[in-house]
Amino acid sequence: MNKTTVALLSILIAGFLVGGCATSRKVPVVQVGDNRLSCNQLRIELNKLDQAEEDVESKKGVTGTNVAAALFWLPGLAYTYYDAGQAMEAISRRRSHLTQLYNDKNCR
Secondary structure, three states: OOHHHHHHHHHHHHHHHHHOOOOOOOOOOOOOOHHHOOHHHHHHHHHHHHHHHHHHHHOOOOOHHHHHHHHHOHHHHHHHHHHHHHHHHHHHHHHHHHHHHHHHOOOO
16 A cells, blocks of 8 residues: 555544444524414423434434444543533533523413
């Protein structure tokens, strides 16, 4: 193999390793128009957070990406768990924000 081929293969492998990290979508804590949501819309948003939480949890544990990261690139696995923690924190803060709005509007 020549140097160019080795360099291209190295770049390709590095790209797969970095791209292999499972990242979680971060929900914004406060969104424009939150204070105008109706009680029903607030309930819908709170239900969406339940789904987002399930999505984040599914990226943790024994997944193909995590097994590969554990075998080939341990920092990738560590990043996956760090990223999931950040996503869960954002979900928790948004849930608190929406719950406060829900209570302020006397929704039941």
